[in-house]
Amino acid sequence: MTDLATYNFAYLDEQTKRMIRRAILKAIAIPGYQVPFASREMPMPYGWGTGGVQVTAAILGPDDVLKVIDQGADDTTNAVSIRAFFQKVANVAVTTHTRDATIIQTRHRIPEEKLTEGQVLVYQVPIPEPLRFLEPRETETRKMHALEEYGLMHVKLYEDIARNGHIATTYAYPVKVAGRYVMDPSPTPKFDNPKMHMSEALQLFGAGREKRIYAVPPHTEVVSLDFEDYPFEIQKFEQPCALCGAHDVYLDEVVLDDKGGRMFVCSDTDHCEDRRDHGHAGAMLAPKKEAAE
Amino acid sequence: MTDTPLLKVGGLSKFYGSRIGCKDVSFELWPGEVLAIVGESGSGKTTLLNCLSTRLMPTTGSVEYRMRDGNFRDLYHLSEAERRFLMRTDWGFVHQNPADGLRMTVSAGANVGERLMAVGDRHYGNIRSTASDWLSRVEIGTDRIDDQPRAFSGGMRQRLQIARNLVTGPRLVFMDEPTGGLDVSVQARLLDLVRGLVNDLGLAAIVVTHDLAVARLLSHRMMVMKDGYVIEHGLTDRVLDDPREPYTQLLVSSILQV
Amino acid sequence: MATPLVVSEVFKSFTMHLRDGIKLPVINDVNFSVAGGECVVLGGPSGIGKSSILKMLYGNYAVDAGQILVNHQDRIVDIARADPRTIIDVRRHTMGYVSQFLRTVPRVPAVDVVAEPLFARGVDAAEAREKASDLLAKLNLPRELWSLPPATFSGGEQQRVNIARGFITSHRILLLDEPTASLDAVNRRVVVEMIAAKKSDGVALLGIFHDEEVREAVADRILDVLEFSPRKAAA
Numbered sequence: 001m002t003d004l005a006t007y008n009f010a011y012l013d014e015q016t017k018r019m020i021r022r023a024i025l026k027a028i029a030i031p032g033y034q035v036p037f038a039s040r041e042m043p044m045p046y047g048w049g050t051g052g053v054q055v056t057a058a059i060l061g062p063d064d065v066l067k068v069i070d071q072g073a074d075d076t077t078n079a080v081s082i083r084a085f086f087q088k089v090a091n092v093a094v095t096t097h098t099r100d101a102t103i104i105q106t107r108h109r110i111p112e113e114k115l116t117e118g119q120v121l122v123y124q125v126p127i128p129e130p131l132r133f134l135e136p137r138e139t140e141t142r143k144m145h146a147l148e149e150y151g152l153m154h155v156k157l158y159e160d161i162a163r164n165g166h167i168a169t170t171y172a173y174p175v176k177v178a179g180r181y182v183m184d185p186s187p188t189p190k191f192d193n194p195k196m197h198m199s200e201a202l203q204l205f206g207a208g209r210e211k212r213i214y215a216v217p218p219h220t221e222v223v224s225l226d227f228e229d230y231p232f233e234i235q236k237f238e239q240p241c242a243l244c245g246a247h248d249v250y251l252d253e254v255v256l257d258d259k260g261g262r263m264f265v266c267s268d269t270d271h272c273e274d275r276r277d278h279g280h281a282g283a284m285l286a287p288k289k290e291a292a293e
Numbered sequence: 294m295t296d297t298p299l300l301k302v303g304g305l306s307k308f309y310g311s312r313i314g315c316k317d318v319s320f321e322l323w324p325g326e327v328l329a330i331v332g333e334s335g336s337g338k339t340t341l342l343n344c345l346s347t348r349l350m351p352t353t354g355s356v357e358y359r360m361r362d363g364n365f366r367d368l369y370h371l372s373e374a375e376r377r378f379l380m381r382t383d384w385g386f387v388h389q390n391p392a393d394g395l396r397m398t399v400s401a402g403a404n405v406g407e408r409l410m411a412v413g414d415r416h417y418g419n420i421r422s423t424a425s426d427w428l429s430r431v432e433i434g435t436d437r438i439d440d441q442p443r444a445f446s447g448g449m450r451q452r453l454q455i456a457r458n459l460v461t462g463p464r465l466v467f468m469d470e471p472t473g474g475l476d477v478s479v480q481a482r483l484l485d486l487v488r489g490l491v492n493d494l495g496l497a498a499i500v501v502t503h504d505l506a507v508a509r510l511l512s513h514r515m516m517v518m519k520d521g522y523v524i525e526h527g528l529t530d531r532v533l534d535d536p537r538e539p540y541t542q543l544l545v546s547s548i549l550q551v
Numbered sequence: 552m553a554t555p556l557v558v559s560e561v562f563k564s565f566t567m568h569l570r571d572g573i574k575l576p577v578i579n580d581v582n583f584s585v586a587g588g589e590c591v592v593l594g595g596p597s598g599i600g601k602s603s604i605l606k607m608l609y610g611n612y613a614v615d616a617g618q619i620l621v622n623h624q625d626r627i628v629d630i631a632r633a634d635p636r637t638i639i640d641v642r643r644h645t646m647g648y649v650s651q652f653l654r655t656v657p658r659v660p661a662v663d664v665v666a667e668p669l670f671a672r673g674v675d676a677a678e679a680r681e682k683a684s685d686l687l688a689k690l691n692l693p694r695e696l697w698s699l700p701p702a703t704f705s706g707g708e709q710q711r712v713n714i715a716r717g718f719i720t721s722h723r724i725l726l727l728d729e730p731t732a733s734l735d736a737v738n739r740r741v742v743v744e745m746i747a748a749k750k751s752d753g754v755a756l757l758g759i760f761h762d763e764e765v766r767e768a769v770a771d772r773i774l775d776v777l778e779f780s781p782r783k784a785a786a
Contacts, residue, residue, distance in 0.1 A: 134396070147374045151381075151411025155396070158403045158410065161417055162439050227417040323636060485658050492670075514635045528610055528635040535612040539568030546569060 032177030050208030052124035067101035072267035115201035305354030329512035385458030561617030649717030727758030
């Protein structure tokens with residue numbers, strides 16, 4: 001059992017991991033370019049992060065410390081399952097602390113805490129092609145990428161403004177990477193787009209069903225598309241986190257009862273806990289925690 | 294009278310296997326000139342149009358175009374990037390079926406604005422006012438700017454397609470049966486509009502049509518095609534009023550008189 | 552200065568391919584010239600080929616043989632051999648044509664129909680319209696019609712629009728195909744005056760006038776087209 005597990009470290013066979021690593025290297029060499037790869041069947045359904053899991057499996061080593069988040073939280077089903085999966089097939093150390101992790105697999109968020117050199121952020125991507133909804137032909141979208149014909153991307157933003165008076169796209173907001181390829185940052189809120197720009201960490205994107213891998217190497221320019229008279233803006237929240245009192249973080253709305261009661265809390269659970277541990281408190285934080293200590 | 298043509302076509306042929314698409318076509322087109330290519334279906338006129346507009350690779354022959362820098366380039370020696378850039382800036386292509394030339398699921402304004410954005414226009418307000426200006430030029434109410442072409446009539450769609458093509462100030466426009474499939478009254482309005490725009494903007498145009506009335510109203514010059522060959526070529530009113538070839542005479546005598 | 556229009560040894564026939572290729576000769580060996588300031592009238596019975604001659608000169612009909620030499624911007628152009636682009640240029644700058652019928656363009660107001668030849672030469676739009684209005688006024692076209700498209704006008708009204716359009720330019724050669732056919736006496740006289748004005752400007756005019764009074768008034772010389780008729784031999 002032990003020998004077999006070592007041979008098949010992190011579930012995928014060595015040939016597959018080499019194939020995926022080659023795709024990753026190519027993706028790093030051409031920032032923002034979607035590299036096709038022979039995506040494997042994984043023991044989970046498409047849409048549950050099979051692309052991200054394959055990328056993580058290919059780069060994971062025995063000394064890595066893995067963190068998995070889903071919508072910013074370490075404790076939701078998808079995050080818990082994937083974390084358990086890698087514990088089982090690779091026996092790696094896991095953590096919920098952003099700063100302790102060497103690899104962070106994410107669905108839909110970038111941690112609030114600034115990522116540092118040596119860390120790798122692995123995104124789970126459902127639809128990698130930013131041009132897809134305007135141009136259904138794959139042959140045509142590839143040609144458009146090759147020839148840098150990105151007018152269509154602005155058609156989408158134009159439609160947004162025409163319909164809503166402002167750019168209403170709030171997630172999967174298109175970016176231009178290293179001044180060349182337009183890329184879909186996966187369905188992360190546009191709030192996180194600025195964090196991709198000149199990040200010290202390596203960012204890898206895996207789309208299992210669509211069989212594409214792409215990457216943003218560290219210290220790479222990532223610019224959100226916009227118009228001169230409608231510049232890119234991130235969401236602003238009216239109140240701070242109800243638990244830790246943090247401003248300038250991405251908040252989730254939590255419905256408390258069926259009478260309209262609700263609270264806004266950090267989407268990044270680790271960040272929130274860390275702040276509370278350091279004595280920050282929001283308006284709705286129960287004081288009894290201190291008593292218990 | 295400028296002395297340099299815009300387009301020089303030499304010995305252009307296209308074979309489909311052993312079958313002739315079009316054979317040995319040569320002509321020159323000058324700025325401001327409208328050339329009609331007429332003939333019945335299967336005569337090779339659409340094949341010729343596609344070969345001229347780089348949508349179809351000819352078997353032999355050359356198509357040279359005078360670029361904005363004044364130099365002639367053989368279209369089939371351009372890189373694909375250059376060719377596509379040419380097609381969305383200096384050229385227009387008006388399809389018979391507007392759905393082939395429009396994005397049916399984005400608004401009229403975005404349809405017109407797309408070419409501007411493609412060449413790097415990044416100011417929403419400017420793009421929108423240019424689009425609005427073009428909609429009125431093609432007689433579409435500016436209050437329809439945010440409607441999708443799906444909600445437009447056939448004639449409006451065709452006019453939108455024309456606006457979408459002309460917004461970048463092209464020098465050459467290809468039209469494939471631009472009035473095909475439209476009601477007669479809608480046709481007249483469209484023709485009149487196209488005629489006015491061509492005159493005002495000094496466009497060169499190549500119009501494929503089987504409708505001789507369209508050719509008479511729009512074109513200066515006419516080429517009659519049959520079985521892939523250009524059988525008669527001359528001043529439009531000369532070809533129509535004094536046709537020389539048996540087939541042209543048949544074509545002209547077949548026009549229904551109202 | 553070179554003679555504006557010289558026609559030399561022109562032959563024209565129609566080959567009717569749809570009727571077993573029978574050949575209908577129209578005119579044989581046409582020779583004449585028109586000097587500047589001269590008005591030459593083509594005479595002879597109808598069907599003898601008078602209109603055909605005008606159409607050949609204008610490039611509208613092809614020619615079997617011979618030369619039609621036009622002094623176009625200080626060079627001689629042979630209409631019988633010129634390419635379409637040259638003919639269009641000759642029509643734009645040198646040779647005008649007033650046909651019997653106006654080929655109406657839908658939705659264009661009468662004043663713009665008249666001014667159009669000036670627009671085509673790049674004349675300022677306001678100036679061109681003013682000149683067009685002057686001509687329409689001179690031809691007694693009711694002012695309320697000026698801004699309407701001529702498609703619904705009466706025959707006489709259309710004719711006057713057509714004349715104004717033909718006379719608005721300073722073409723050195725003017726071809727007139729029965730311009731007075733459907734006009735009343737008052738307007739016929741106006742046209743006669745306009746032709747006289749063109750003559751004194753040195754324009755070469757060639758026309759067909761069935762109205763004897765007009766013909767007498769404008770013609771310097773009458774050219775009997777029967778001379779060139781292939782039927783002459785038979786007659």
